[in-house]
Amino acid sequence: MKLQHVILLGIFFITGSLWAAQELVFRKQTQVYSKPNIKSDSLTVYERGDRVPVSNENYGAWKKIIAEVDGKKQIGWVLVRDIKGARIQEKDTEKVTTSSGKRKKLEPVYRKKIGVGVAGVLSYYKQGSGSVDLNNTVTTSLNFSDLDGTGVYFSIFGDMPLTSKLNLRGYFSMRNLERSGTGTFPPDTQSRSINIDQTALSLGSTLKFYSHTDGNSWWGPGVELAMTDKSDVTASNATTTFKDDPLYIFIHLALGYDIRFFSNVFILPEFRIGAAVNGDPFILNAEILIPIAYRF
Secondary structure (H helix, E strand, O other), X not given: OOHHHHHHHHHHHHOOOOOOOXXXXXXXXXEEEOOOOOOOOEEEEEOOOOEEEEEEEEEOOEEEEEEEEOOEEEEEEEEHHHHOOOEEEEOOOOEEEOOOOOEEEOOOOHHHOOEEEEEEEEEEEEEOOEEEEEOOXXXXXXXXXXXXXXXXXXXXXXXXXXXOOEEEEEEEEEEEOOEEEEEXXXXXXXXXXXXXXXXXXXXXXXXXXXXXXXXXXXEEEEEEEEEEEEEEEEEOOEEEEEOOOOEEEXXXXXXXXXXXXXXXXXXXXXXXXXXXXXXXXXXXXXEEEEEEEEEO
């Protein structure tokens, strides 16, 4: 950074007691100039929801901000007309100054801070035809087809912000993978109803992409490792088990919305669809989640 930039930044932070305490939240795509002149160089462009430190004073038709360009902070200028309707709020707080000059408290935004919670999950599974080795001395394998089923389980999770529009969720679950269909036990060729009852301890994560920094809706991909600790097969009132407990790798795409319930408690409904990609054959999965979280 050039010496003149350092000096200017120093002056910028020292002057204006509210400078460091205020930030501008853009309402629309906005051009940032290197000088208070539309013929000056363009430093960068900010999108709706982006926020930057801002001076509490106007300079004619211009407002002074601190912009980040190529990872470095420097003084930038935006036209007052370009930020009409944008918010100027206290930095790291939830109070805002409206265009009329009145101050009001904003609703807390879940994604801006760390949150932890518990989720109830309703899960649906669909699996095609396949076979599995059994831990049985009479019949050593099962040929199955057209398996499906629903299950309910619980999950604990934590959310943390990574960038202004990206959060990461990590979670731990006791997954239920129960499904039913038809199958045969070679060398017997008689088809009969079967039920596969599996439970698994799982660890997973989801990236949550928000449309803007104050957003409530998000989407994102995720991955989960589910280690089964029970794999029972029931047919004709007789039960056996899988020879080996499989490790399933789930990938999913999720959609969610953050709803403030009261204070710092949020309800975070979510829908996700995915598959256990290493199942034999793979297991399609659709889920509805009702997480309840506390935001710190």
